[in-house]
Amino acid sequence: MRPSFLLVLTIVLASSCQLPNVELTGSADGLIPLPAFLEVDSTAAGLQVPSATWNWQVETTWNDQSAFWKTWLPGQPDDHGAHLVVEKIEGVPAEGYQLRIAATDGVWIGASDEIGVFRALTTLRQLLPVEMELSSEGQRFILPALEIQDAPRFEHRGLLLDCCRHFMEPAFVMHMIDQLALHKMNVLHWHVTEDQGWRVPIEAYPNLEKVGAWREEKTGEQHGGVYTKDEIRAIVSYASDRCVTVIPEIELPGHSRAAIAAYPWLSCTGDTLPVPNDWGVFKDIYCAGQDTTFRFLETVLDEVMELFPSEYIHIGGDEAPKVRWDACPKCQRRMEEEGLHDSHELQSWFISKVGSYLEAHSRKLIGWDEILEGGLPDGATVQSWRGMEGGLAAVAAGRNAIMSPTSHCYFDYPLSATDLEEVYAFEPVPENLEGSGRILGGECNMWTEHAPQDIVESKIFPRMLAMAEVLWSPKVLRDFEGFQSRKLLHDQRLIAWGVDSGLESDPLNATWDKGSDVFGVEVQVEAALDRIEGDVIFTPLSSHLTPSHHELGSRIFVKGEGMLEAVLTRDGRPLRDAVLLPVAGHIGVHSDASIGHSLSPYYPGGGEGGLADGRLGSIDFRDGCWQATQSENMSITLALPQKIQLDSLSMQCYRYQDAWIFLPQTLVFGWSVDGVKWEESRIDLHTYSGSHVLSPTDAQDIVRIACAVDASARFIRMEAVNPGACPDWHDAASSPSWMFLDELVVHGQ
Ligand code: ACM
Numbered sequence: 001m002r003p004s005f006l007l008v009l010t011i012v013l014a015s016s017c018q019l020p021n022v023e024l025t026g027s028a029d030g031l032i033p034l035p036a037f038l039e040v041d042s043t044a045a046g047l048q049v050p051s052a053t054w055n056w057q058v059e060t061t062w063n064d065q066s067a068f069w070k071t072w073l074p075g076q077p078d079d080h081g082a083h084l085v086v087e088k089i090e091g092v093p094a095e096g097y098q099l100r101i102a103a104t105d106g107v108w109i110g111a112s113d114e115i116g117v118f119r120a121l122t123t124l125r126q127l128l129p130v131e132m133e134l135s136s137e138g139q140r141f142i143l144p145a146l147e148i149q150d151a152p153r154f155e156h157r158g159l160l161l162d163c164c165r166h167f168m169e170p171a172f173v174m175h176m177i178d179q180l181a182l183h184k185m186n187v188l189h190w191h192v193t194e195d196q197g198w199r200v201p202i203e204a205y206p207n208l209e210k211v212g213a214w215r216e217e218k219t220g221e222q223h224g225g226v227y228t229k230d231e232i233r234a235i236v237s238y239a240s241d242r243c244v245t246v247i248p249e250i251e252l253p254g255h256s257r258a259a260i261a262a263y264p265w266l267s268c269t270g271d272t273l274p275v276p277n278d279w280g281v282f283k284d285i286y287c288a289g290q291d292t293t294f295r296f297l298e299t300v301l302d303e304v305m306e307l308f309p310s311e312y313i314h315i316g317g318d319e320a321p322k323v324r325w326d327a328c329p330k331c332q333r334r335m336e337e338e339g340l341h342d343s344h345e346l347q348s349w350f351i352s353k354v355g356s357y358l359e360a361h362s363r364k365l366i367g368w369d370e371i372l373e374g375g376l377p378d379g380a381t382v383q384s385w386r387g388m389e390g391g392l393a394a395v396a397a398g399r400n401a402i403m404s405p406t407s408h409c410y411f412d413y414p415l416s417a418t419d420l421e422e423v424y425a426f427e428p429v430p431e432n433l434e435g436s437g438r439i440l441g442g443e444c445n446m447w448t449e450h451a452p453q454d455i456v457e458s459k460i461f462p463r464m465l466a467m468a469e470v471l472w473s474p475k476v477l478r479d480f481e482g483f484q485s486r487k488l489l490h491d492q493r494l495i496a497w498g499v500d501s502g503l504e505s506d507p508l509n510a511t512w513d514k515g516s517d518v519f520g521v522e523v524q525v526e527a528a529l530d531r532i533e534g535d536v537i538f539t540p541l542s543s544h545l546t547p548s549h550h551e552l553g554s555r556i557f558v559k560g561e562g563m564l565e566a567v568l569t570r571d572g573r574p575l576r577d578a579v580l581l582p583v584a585g586h587i588g589v590h591s592d593a594s595i596g597h598s599l600s601p602y603y604p605g606g607g608e609g610g611l612a613d614g615r616l617g618s619i620d621f622r623d624g625c626w627q628a629t630q631s632e633n634m635s636i637t638l639a640l641p642q643k644i645q646l647d648s649l650s651m652q653c654y655r656y657q658d659a660w661i662f663l664p665q666t667l668v669f670g671w672s673v674d675g676v677k678w679e680e681s682r683i684d685l686h687t688y689s690g691s692h693v694l695s696p697t698d699a700q701d702i703v704r705i706a707c708a709v710d711a712s713a714r715f716i717r718m719e720a721v722n723p724g725a726c727p728d729w730h731d732a733a734s735s736p737s738w739m740f741l742d743e744l745v746v747h748g749q
Pocket residue numbers: 318319368385
């Protein structure tokens with residue numbers, strides 16, 4: 001990234017004529033990521049620094065201007081003080097450094113490249129008293145005597161920031177770059193083109209910013225924005241000064257609706273379409289049959305390459321439905337001409353063509369793991385997101401990979417799906433993998449469908465701290481407890497840096513028991529994190545019953561349905577959102593349950609008994625309550641604790657067709673006294689109360705399917721018939737749909 005240098009640089013820490021009495025203490029106890037080797041000599045005297053005012057006295061032949069890292073430490077110049085010597089030495093790995101602090105010698109840094117110096121100063125910055133981040137007014141401080149030898153485990157340590165679903169101000173992007181640098185991350189994967197917004201101005205195609213950068217929200221408001229070329233250059237240069245490379249992602253052939261809105265001739269149909277204001281995967285993508293598509297893309301890439309000097313350009317490649325290509329005469333002709341057997345091979349041909357263009361301009365291509373389908377283009381690096389398999393297939397094919405599986409790296413997911421500990425447990429390299437050196441590193445992905453700028457940072461932090469350590473520090477040093485105690489100190493630094501950090505995991509633990517009355521459920525809601533306080537309010541569904549207030553930790557018996565709402569503070573500060581737990585106390589809770597479908601590893605929803613545990617799935621379909629299948633029927637049988645007179649049976653079904661989640665085709669409720677002879681009620685959801693299972697709707701909602709029953713029963717069963725493939729009108733037409741259920745509610749007396 002930077003030319004190497006030859007220098008001995010002296011930086012002088014200043015003294016002050018009038019020292020205040022307070023002495024601040026620097027410490028190595030809060031370092032994140034943990035250095036590869038750290039030895040604190042607690043028997044030796046630390047380095048006394050007479051004042052916290054920094055002075056830089058460069059004694060070097062090195063060109064002053066190239067010492068870009070000089071301003072990275074807090075403070076102002078002064079004339080006197082302790083020494084910081086920065087020396088070029090051989091044999092230190094790329095980005096690595098050595099750092100020594102001793103009472104007599106001051107601070108010494110050795111590195112073989114300037115990035116190593118920058119990383120060392122980043123460590124030194126974390127060793128300084130946190131007060132120095134807030135003020136450089138002279139206060140004496142002491143640094144511990146220590147030795148550090150450090151180098152990154154992986155060369156690619158990234159954060160994907162999706163500035164398309166929600167636009168982010170340049171100042172915010174720069175703030176995130178600061179945070180990457182402060183945690184030794186080195187890649188900003190900047191997602192700047194998407195269905196819902198195009199963010200890079202392209203002079204040859206002005207409609208991209210005039211039309212493609214804006215969408216009309218469902219509220220009627222306009223959302224959007226585009227970065228000017230000057231802003232982009234400033235961001236790239238700001239990042240470069242902080243040893244962060246900005247890799248732009250220009251999505252193709254899918255996720256291209258904003259470009260198609262700007263220039264309808266880019267698609268197979270040529271239809272005029274708006275920039276969409278909903279989320280999902282859209283079937284209108286760049287037409288692969290037209291040469292004009294490639295002229296467009298090459299011109300776009302020309303201007304992009306001019307703005308972004310990165311070695312890599314990310315071209316997306318994910319989630320590109322092939323229905324349009326399959327029906328397009330131009331795409332079909334292209335397949336014939338090129339001898340391609342199917343539309344997956346056409347996608348591979350498309351990506352290869354773009355890859356060759358990048359290669360001819362001395363750039364390399366990264367694509368999401370779908371680029372493996374139909375044949376991996378030469379020289380491509382695969383970013384694995386649908387699990388690790390794509391990355392492993394790339395390695396097996398002798399290619400490089402970047403790991404960012406949804407299981408650990410998706411920071412748009414709620415903490416209930418991916419908490420700090422899970423991120424910390426991420427391992428980018430499976431054991432005994434041949435060719436493990438081809439795994440360049442990993443990324444955390446911050447998609448922003450549901451995260452406007454003002455909540456983005458609270459989703460990235462603190463999880464990015466765990467990712468920084470996973471990608472930088474040696475695997476053998478991984479220790480979550482140690483990390484947590486360092487994090488506690490580091491949190492003070494995040495506050496000083498103005499980081500809006502979220503929680504490390506769900507703040508509450510709720511246990512759901514049968515309780516003493518079989519017709520209800522007993523819930524205990526406790527703080528799962530330190531320093532959490534608050535109240536729990538239960539609001540019954542029926543409006544004639546009054547809400548009740550409970551202390552955190554108390555047991556709450558619920559008969560019937562309603563909402564538990566916990567209003568919480570941490571360290572006296574209110575948490576952003578109340579925690580909502582929909583609850584149903586019913587006779588089916590914790591009865592003997594057996595299911596007849598396989599549990600999805602992604603949506604196991606509480607396992608075998610999860611469909612009858614009293615805890616209802618919420619509007620967040622990743623809340624851990626929902627059980628889901630793809631192309632498979634679901635069924636559950638309950639043996640109730642006693643025979644009852646049934647009033648009703650019902651099932652909650654999730655619907656979010658943009659995310660391929662459909663209502664079941666049919667629901668069959670059954671009841672029986674002896675488990676042998678059954679009665680049944682079959683509900684065809686095509687006709688159920690206007691909830692048309694396969695018709696277009698952009699609703700994201702929970703649909704309760706109920707049937708009144710007047711019979712006694714001891715056994716209950718429910719079968720949900722899967723809705724089949726996404727229908728023709730859907731953007732993912734012919735792909736297998738999902739079905740999400742929770743819970744089977746049994747009311748009776
Ligand atoms: C992705 O999350 N669609 C790469």
